[in-house]
Amino acid sequence: MSAVSTDFDQLIQFLKHVRLFSEMGPESLSKLAGCLKSAEFPAQEVIVREGAPGVSMYVIKSGLVEVRKKDAVTGIDFLVATLGEGAAMGEMSLLTGRPRSATVTTVKPTVVFTLTRADFRNLLTQHPEISLGLARILAERLEAATREQVGIELFNLQKGNFEAATVALVPQSVIMLHKIVPVSYTNNSLTLAMVNPTNLVAFDDVRRYVKGAIIEPRVCTEEDFRRFMETIYPQIMGLDAGKTEDLQRKNEEARTERRREDRRRDDKKRNATQYDQPMQSLEDLQNEILQGLQVENEEEEKPQDLLDLATASEDAPVVRLANNILAMAIKKGASDIHIEPQEKGVVLRLRVDGVLRVESILSKKIQLPLASRLKILSRLDISERRLPQDGRISIRIDERSIDFRVSTVPAKFGEKIVMRILDKNASLLPLDQLILHGPTVEKFRWMINQPYGIIYVTGPTGSGKTTTLYSSLNEINSPEVNISTAEDPVEYDLAGLCQVQTHKDIGLDFARILRAFLRQDPDVILVGETRDHETAKISVEAALTGHLVFTTLHTNDGPSSFTRLQEMGIEPFLMANSTIGIIAQRLARRICQTCKKQVEVDDTTLGYFGYTRETSPPFFKGQGCERCSGTGYKGRVGLYELLTMTDELKRAVASGANTQVVTELAIRGGMKPLKQYSMILMAEGLTTVEEVLSNLVIEA
Numbered sequence: 001m002s003a004v005s006t007d008f009d010q011l012i013q014f015l016k017h018v019r020l021f022s023e024m025g026p027e028s029l030s031k032l033a034g035c036l037k038s039a040e041f042p043a044q045e046v047i048v049r050e051g052a053p054g055v056s057m058y059v060i061k062s063g064l065v066e067v068r069k070k071d072a073v074t075g076i077d078f079l080v081a082t083l084g085e086g087a088a089m090g091e092m093s094l095l096t097g098r099p100r101s102a103t104v105t106t107v108k109p110t111v112v113f114t115l116t117r118a119d120f121r122n123l124l125t126q127h128p129e130i131s132l133g134l135a136r137i138l139a140e141r142l143e144a145a146t147r148e149q150v151g152i153e154l155f156n157l158q159k160g161n162f163e164a165a166t167v168a169l170v171p172q173s174v175i176m177l178h179k180i181v182p183v184s185y186t187n188n189s190l191t192l193a194m195v196n197p198t199n200l201v202a203f204d205d206v207r208r209y210v211k212g213a214i215i216e217p218r219v220c221t222e223e224d225f226r227r228f229m230e231t232i233y234p235q236i237m238g239l240d241a242g243k244t245e246d247l248q249r250k251n252e253e254a255r256t257e258r259r260r261e262d263r264r265r266d267d268k269k270r271n272a273t274q275y276d277q278p279m280q281s282l283e284d285l286q287n288e289i290l291q292g293l294q295v296e297n298e299e300e301e302k303p304q305d306l307l308d309l310a311t312a313s314e315d316a317p318v319v320r321l322a323n324n325i326l327a328m329a330i331k332k333g334a335s336d337i338h339i340e341p342q343e344k345g346v347v348l349r350l351r352v353d354g355v356l357r358v359e360s361i362l363s364k365k366i367q368l369p370l371a372s373r374l375k376i377l378s379r380l381d382i383s384e385r386r387l388p389q390d391g392r393i394s395i396r397i398d399e400r401s402i403d404f405r406v407s408t409v410p411a412k413f414g415e416k417i418v419m420r421i422l423d424k425n426a427s428l429l430p431l432d433q434l435i436l437h438g439p440t441v442e443k444f445r446w447m448i449n450q451p452y453g454i455i456y457v458t459g460p461t462g463s464g465k466t467t468t469l470y471s472s473l474n475e476i477n478s479p480e481v482n483i484s485t486a487e488d489p490v491e492y493d494l495a496g497l498c499q500v501q502t503h504k505d506i507g508l509d510f511a512r513i514l515r516a517f518l519r520q521d522p523d524v525i526l527v528g529e530t531r532d533h534e535t536a537k538i539s540v541e542a543a544l545t546g547h548l549v550f551t552t553l554h555t556n557d558g559p560s561s562f563t564r565l566q567e568m569g570i571e572p573f574l575m576a577n578s579t580i581g582i583i584a585q586r587l588a589r590r591i592c593q594t595c596k597k598q599v600e601v602d603d604t605t606l607g608y609f610g611y612t613r614e615t616s617p618p619f620f621k622g623q624g625c626e627r628c629s630g631t632g633y634k635g636r637v638g639l640y641e642l643l644t645m646t647d648e649l650k651r652a653v654a655s656g657a658n659t660q661v662v663t664e665l666a667i668r669g670g671m672k673p674l675k676q677y678s679m680i681l682m683a684e685g686l687t688t689v690e691e692v693l694s695n696l697v698i699e700a
Contacts, residue, residue: 008033011113018059018086032123036113041106043506048090050103056114057090063110065089069102082107091120109506155193155218157181157228164236165372165383169210172233178202179225188213188379193220210376318366322373326395326419328359330402335421335462337404339374341367341414353589353636354462371408371415378406386410392489393419405489422491428474434467437680440642440672444583447644448472448550453580454543456530458555464587464638465552466491469526472550473497476524485526486513502528510535518542527551533569540570543578557674558582558643559662562653576645576654584641586674588681588691592628596620601689609679617683637686639695641674 011033015021021032038061041047047058050070060083067080067089080102083089089104115123166185175181179195180202190213194202197217207213220228329337329350336351346362362370375382378391393404405420435441447455455472457465470492473483477496488502488510498520500513510527511534517525518538530536530551543549555561561582565575599621606616622632645653646669652661667673678692 011036014061014086015059018088028123028126031126032115035119035123036115039112039114041110041112043106043108045106045110047104047106047110047112048100048102050100052100054090054098054100054117056116057088057120058104058112058114060085060087060089061111061113063112064107065104065110066107067102067104153218155183155220157193157220157224157232160193162232162236163383164238167233167236169376169382170206171209174202174205174209176229178205179222180206181220181225181228183218185210185213185383186381189216190214191216191218193218193225195220195222195225212379318369318373321366322370322377326393326404329419329421330423337417337419337421339370339417339419341411341416343413346370346414353631353633354587355589367414371417374406374417374419375408378404380406380408385415401493403489422489428467428471428492428494431471431475434464434471434638435640436637436684436686437640437672437677440640440677443642443644443670444472444581445475447581447583448476448548450548450580452543452546452548454539454549454551454578455580456551456553456558456561456582458553458558458561458582458584459586460554460556462587463585464636465585466528468583468585468638469550469552470494473524473526481523482521483524483526484517484520484522485528486510486517487526487528511538514538514542518547522547524548524550529554530565530568536565536568536570540574540578544574555584557663558584558641558671559659559666562662563659566656572656573654576650579645579653581642581644583643584674586639586695587636588639588678588687588695589633590635590637590686591620591688592622592625592632592634594627594634595623595625595632596685597623605689605693609675618685619682619689620685621688632688633691637681639674639678639681639692641671641677643671644669 012026012029015024015029015032021029024032036059041063047065048054050068062085065083065087067083069080083104090100092101160183162183166182169182169185169190170180178199178201181193183191183193185191190206190210192202192206192215194217196202197219203215206215325337325339325348332350332352334350334352335354336356338347338349338351338356340347340349341364345364346367347358348360348362349356350359351357372382374393375389375391377393378389380389380391387410389408391406391408393406395402395404400423403422405422407418407420408415409418431445432438432441435444457468459465473485474494477483477494479496482498483496484498484500486500486502490499490501493499500508502509502513510529511532514525514527514535515538522542525539525542525547527535527539527549528551530539530553539549539551553561553564555564559582562572562575566572597620598618601616601619603613606612611617622628622634624630624632628634643649643666646665649662649665649669652665657665675692675696678687678696681687682689682692
């Protein structure tokens with residue numbers, strides 16, 4: 001039996017279990033199967049949209065979809081049903097000729113069979129048994145509509161399973177004002193039980209506290225809500241019943257005062273001139289953060305109760321504290337923010353110019369609300385504290401679009417939160433301002449202007465590889481060149497490029513994006529990181545078939561990149577023929593030019609660099625001033641090692657030569673090792689001996 005015949009028989013067997021076609025005989029099913037066409041949809045794809053004309057019906061072969069309908073009064077999309085394998089949809093729209101009554105969206109990759117309107121009507125005419133199936137389905141739907149409330153589901157608060165952290169997302173004053181209860185919060189979707197689900201003001205108020213949340217309304221009765229607030233709510237939040245009313249009054253008074261402060265601040269901003277407003281706003285943020293951080297000496301006060309601690313994640317002081325931590329890090333030029341819970345406090349550290357510094361030690365009391373606030377901004381699950389989570393915060397400050405890549409890890413004393421700052425509007429420096437040695441930058445420019453081949457940029461995490469890559473792309477970017485990038489994440493926005501971010505949850509990795517790029521007529525391809533055999537192999541093949549490829553590797557220097565590629569399974573002759581060159585790099589702190597001063601260096605250090613007292617150039621160091629905040633350093637400078645593939649080097653790599661041999665041949669071919677490049681920068685007074693030694697592997 002042929003494979004085609006087998007697939008057709010399997011399709012008929014599948015259709016027998018579809019309720020709409022279960023009354024059809026074998027001959028009718030065979031004719032039906034001949035009319036069906038298969039279609040695939042990825043996750044989060046709309047199959048049909050509410051209000052669109054009904055031109056086809058669908059039968060789900062595999063996968064899962066959500067059916068959502070917009071409430072005519074509130075305008076809210078609510079979940080009607082979740083459908084899986086064997087479910088049919090769209091048949092009523094074909095039958096009545098009316099537009100689609102709901103939107104169907106895939107939850108995960110889904111395969112459906114489609115049946116057109118013409119084929120559907122022919123089937124109804126030729127096979128009356130289908131009408132029986134339609135009548136049965138219609139009767140069941142009418143019965144369900146009379147048995148249940150149409151549109152929004154009824155929720156029994158007395159039988160719900162509540163968590164304090166979820167209920168505390170909305171302050172008690174707002175809960176009492178609008179008669180609402182947060183039921184669950186997962187994947188940025190907030191289920192809200194409401195006495196009046198048509199209360200649009202309630203939705204606006206809730207979204208002030210849970211930013212960007214998708215609200216799923218549920219109906220509860222007023223009596224059910226009253227009993228919940230009198231009995232269950234105090235138990236969940238650890239309150240005495242008599243304390244609830246007093247706390248509600250205090251919360252309302254505090255929020256009224258905050259609204260007055262907000263109005264005064266808005267009036268002040270409106271009265272500020274367009275010229276001085278950006279500086280003023282940054283100064284205001286700096287002052288606010290200093291005020292917000294005056295909580296270090298509160299350890300001797302009585303502990304907060306559970307409600308105060310949980311609701312604080314959305315209280316105005318904590319909101320301002322979280323916002324100001326982000327703003328302060330941007331103003332100080334930090335690349336990373338570390339929030340690290342300790343036994344008796346929370347350490348706030350910023351990485352500035354590659355060095356972590358303690359900025360402040362916060363009170364232990366604000367650990368939970370601060371973490372909850374940052375997780376809400378990152379659209380993470382605030383109730384999950386046992387597993388690592390990754391998210392993203394996007395903000396705009398002074399017309400700059402800035403992303404924070406957020407990572408949480410459960411540690412001994414609570415969740416540690418690290419945020420990498422990505423300024424997507426940061427201006428890219430020209431290559432000659434990154435690579436300060438003239439001959440090196442000219443060689444690199446020759447490499448990036450080759451018509452095909454692969455260029456590797458190597459170095460540890462945080463060594464500036466992405467900046468070098470984007471400065472290179474910016475130099476060759478033009479309307480005549482098709483440039484595509486695959487990144488995780490997209491760190492810079494560059495006009496004229498096709499930039500794609502990986503999405504591992506749906507299988508969109510570097511290798512899959514690369515395969516797609518090769519069908520898009522590319523001239524230049526950037527791969528964010530080569531970390532596995534498949535990505536490395538496709539990159540090399542692309543370089544050998546007429547494309548210029550840029551990518552990064554995690555190796556200590558250029559010559560060891562060939563060993564790393566060989567470990568990934570790339571044959572030596574392919575490496576030799578595809579590689580144009582390799583640039584290894586580090587970042588060293590730059591001496592502050594305002595307080596730079598010549599210093600003496602000991603004989604041991606001079607000997608390491610091959611100098612004597614007579615041949616030594618001058619060495620410099622920053623003394624510390626107001627401009628560099630007393631550190632002696634301001635900004636960073638790159639250390640580079642450029643390996644270009646000579647004929648001799650290609651033969652050695654193709655024959656499988658070890659790293660030592662490759663290094664010797666590369667130096668003979670003109671490569672200037674990191675040590676020699678660093679000596680040039682030290683002689684020019686751009687960096688210090690200490691910075692160079694901290695970035696190099698010390699060799700005898």
